[in-house]
Amino acid sequence: MSVGMDDVERISQLAKLRLDAEEKKKMSQDLTEILEYFAQVEEVDTSSVSPMFHPVDTDNVWREDAVSDAEMTSEVLREAPQTSDGFFVVPQTVTGAKEEQDE
């Protein structure tokens, strides 16, 4: 199994990572090696084993529906590069005619 340059390109886009040519080449090699290593697992016959969805054999871990206020608004906003009136500020996500109308 090999992870080609096209795959690296697509995965880095999905992960929002900007890689230069050198890094892409290294990623392609590393990922191919990792997948080949894991491919050994496929040699095991699992036809009589039922699928496992979680490594920890436990279920129904939950909480009751009761509010507890973390009271950390100022604390988390302090970590943000930019805030405004209690909002986080991020670069504009929508461009075009629509948001001019919203304003």
Added chain:
Amino acid sequence: MTARIPEEYQVKIGLEIHVALATETKMFCSCSTAFGDPPNTNVCPVCLGVPGSLPVLNRRAVELGMICGLALDCEVNPQMHFERKNYHYPDLAKGYQISQLVAPLAEGGHFTFGVSESQERTVRIRRVHLEEDAGKLLHGHRQQTLVDFNRCGVPLAEIVTEPDLHSASETRAFLEELRALLRAVGASEVRMEEGELRCDTNVNVLDQSTDGPKDGTEITELKNLNSFRGVEHALLWEIKRHVEALQRGDTLTHETRHWDEDAGVTISARAKEEAHDYRYFPEPDLPAVSLDPGWVDRLGEEMSETPRQRRRRLQQQYGVDDYTAGVLVSEDDLGDFFEEAVSSGGDPGEVANWLMSEVQGYLNAEEIALHELSVTPQQLVAMLQLVDSGKISGKMAKELWPRMAETGKDPDQLAQEMGLQQISDEEQLQGVIRQVLQEHPDAVSDYLAGKDRVVGFLMGQVMQKTQGQATPQLANEKLREALTEAKEGKGEED
């Protein structure tokens, strides 16, 4: 705007409906789900996706999700688990949404709803799964986007239908009854103005004739419609676009479009939304959930009557017609008011008529909800009994009603204060009639000469003299008696 759709064309509509479940806290943390709080006040490391934080499932959200599934006749899966759906967007800080893909909460149901008087339709429900809501983005502020994470992590049930709907109006009827259902069983408050029901619709048009140029159009996804009116209008517009395309032999392309409410058109979302690849994988931070059959059964048994069941029962139990029953179940509290009024002695037909005419008229005019009304069902019945016993006329009741609604006073007392009282005393009426006849000898002679029409005129005089308070039926009866007497008296004279 409605397109003329050729008979051989079939419109197919499927829905993905997101409903906010009626919990106090978020899906995976103990932050409040309250709407309208100052931005970023109901947040914690879990819903902000701070590394190292761990989600813990809200048991009540699972329970409400099961109630959704059961209300839609789905099978609840004995075991479910969660997946991560990966995407990068500022409304979701941790870079993935916890959702369900492989083993959802419930599958394979159906929902029957009324499309018009005495006509029902059934839509298959593919699945109901749980997921968390994203935060809210405010756009268009000096090239900036503002983010509020209060909504991030609020529990949602996503209801996915098969493409079994065939028109915009039918889709709207489906959504309206679905809303009534979810409210009735308590799964969600479904406050539309707070965005508690949002809908993605998939629509395309098939040409079923064999000689058509193409078999059908590609599916269009209309995203994030948050009003029934929006859904209906967007679908009308989109169906027209598909029909016209098919007629010129075009099949369109599979795409996502947005409904622009102001412009009244759908707009293609930019092609930049490259093919989605959410790279789903099992959520390692949450163990599987076993839904004990005993738990499921108990929820099923305890579930409130659905609007459809109630509509049937109201017809059978009280003899109201299908239309009336439909109106009464459209809002829970209207049906409750009706049943309470009837159980305290009201006539079902009269109560229903009043609720649908005067009461709803008042609520609409004042823009208030039924539960904000200070009149009790018992007071409404007391007023109807004043009419039945002849103490006030139907017309007076309509005068009395808005004052009752304003003041919340008992109808008896209020009628006295307002001087609304029918004169049903025979002797008193006979006195008034004698007076009228004396004052209008010409009319009486006309009557004796065979002109029956003047009875109406004389009746008018009686009503005027009593300021409209005479019981019309009784007054009419007594007037005719007096006139007959006059006629007989005249006959004797002759």
